Amino acid sequence: MTLLQDTAHAKINLYLHMTGRRPDGYHLLDSLAVFAGAADEVRIAEKSDRFSLSIEGRFGAGLEADDSNLVLRAARALQAHAGKNDPYHLTLEKNLPVASGIGGGSADAACTLRLLGELWNIDEADLIAIAEPLGADVPVCVQQKPNRMEGIGEILTVAPAMPNGGILLINPGLAVSTPDIFRSFAAMGGIIERPAPVFPARWTSMSDLVEMLSLTANDLQAPAIHHAPSIGKVLDTLDMQKECLMARMSGSGATCFGLFPTPDAARNAEIELSKEAAHLGWWTWAGPLLQD
Numbered sequence: 001m002t003l004l005q006d007t008a009h010a011k012i013n014l015y016l017h018m019t020g021r022r023p024d025g026y027h028l029l030d031s032l033a034v035f036a037g038a039a040d041e042v043r044i045a046e047k048s049d050r051f052s053l054s055i056e057g058r059f060g061a062g063l064e065a066d067d068s069n070l071v072l073r074a075a076r077a078l079q080a081h082a083g084k085n086d087p088y089h090l091t092l093e094k095n096l097p098v099a100s101g102i103g104g105g106s107a108d109a110a111c112t113l114r115l116l117g118e119l120w121n122i123d124e125a126d127l128i129a130i131a132e133p134l135g136a137d138v139p140v141c142v143q144q145k146p147n148r149m150e151g152i153g154e155i156l157t158v159a160p161a162m163p164n165g166g167i168l169l170i171n172p173g174l175a176v177s178t179p180d181i182f183r184s185f186a187a188m189g190g191i192i193e194r195p196a197p198v199f200p201a202r203w204t205s206m207s208d209l210v211e212m213l214s215l216t217a218n219d220l221q222a223p224a225i226h227h228a229p230s231i232g233k234v235l236d237t238l239d240m241q242k243e244c245l246m247a248r249m250s251g252s253g254a255t256c257f258g259l260f261p262t263p264d265a266a267r268n269a270e271i272e273l274s275k276e277a278a279h280l281g282w283w284t285w286a287g288p289l290l291q292d
């Protein structure tokens with residue numbers, strides 16, 4: 001029996017600039033993080049003598065249901081903070097590819113915090129504080145709203161709502177290691193000095209948003225293509241789709257996204273390339289951006 005359930009949406013970095021480096025080696029960044037309809041699901045079931053986890057879904061086989069899983073790590077961290085002895089059996093439906101730059105594990109951890117926070121009456125501000133040590137992307141995934149991420153991801157500023165556009169995600173079926181990509185970024189020249197993007201009060205259309213994004217970049221894209229040249233092919237394929245306004249990689253890769261004027265335009269492009277995607281073993285998802 002399911003007591004509570006929630007969706008853990010894919011995080012997309014519409015741009016990702018590296019702005020500096022902390023003494024501990026972590027990179028300071030500036031990013032516009034938004035969320036797509038694509039999602040994992042976390043369910044809380046019956047009480048148990050300790051937190052335990054079952055994993056199902058298309059990408060479930062690639063993950064262990066042990067203490068390394070971010071769902072259990074988040075549950076235990078919140079349990080310790082709340083001083084609760086109230087454990088449950090949890091289920092993760094893993095629909096998002098693992099280690100793919102769309103923060104799936106971070107979204108799962110954040111989703112677990114939201115669910116247990118609801119059961120145990122814990123404020124969002126406390127959840128965000130507990131999220132931080134779990135990973136750089138976990139705080140933004142607690143809110144699942146467009147946010148500017150600064151610091152190493154823990155400084156969040158609410159961004160204007162997304163226009164009602166479409167997004168097509170493609171993952172070429174290879175896991176990319178975030179630390180490896182950061183290391184290559186540093187080795188390939190590192191920080192680029194540039195002015196910080198300025199957001200308007202609102203974006204009226206996808207073209208309006210894309211106009212601002214055209215002045216930005218994902219600084220990890222070139223190092224990721226160096227590690228995994230198939231990312232370049234994914235970007236070319238997205239660029240070739242009718243109505244695709246722009247194509248870029250998210251996070252440390254390998255998932256890339258194309259932005260479209262409407263969710264239907266993104267879905268049509270997904271259908272258009274479905275044969276090629278099936279042949280190459282690519283994962284795809286198309287639909288809306290979460291609005292706010």
Ligand SMILES: C[C@](O)(CO)[C@H](O)COP(=O)(O)OP(=O)(O)OC[C@H]1O[C@@H](n2ccc(N)nc2=O)[C@H](O)[C@@H]1O
Nearest residue numbers: 013025026027028135136137152153178179182251252
């Ligand atoms: C690239 C982004 O996805 C952008 O949203 C995130 O910054 C990465 O977040 P994440 O996957 O939660 O990363 P973490 O698990 O915290 O870090 C993995 C490793 O990547 C490197 N890392 C990560 C984040 C950051 N701002 N600087 C780094 O140098 C560090 O070597 C770190 O040990």
Ligand SMILES: Nc1ncnc2c1ncn2[C@@H]1O[C@H](COP(=O)(O)OP(=O)(O)OP(=O)(O)O)[C@@H](O)[C@H]1O
Nearest residue numbers: 069070098099100101102103104105106108137251
């Ligand atoms: N529930 C989980 N889902 C996915 N990965 C998990 C989970 N729990 C632990 N991990 C581990 O975390 C690592 C990163 O996974 P994740 O899918 O979050 O990467 P990502 O999409 O590249 O994230 P980011 O965009 O934050 O860099 C994987 O190597 C995986 O083994």
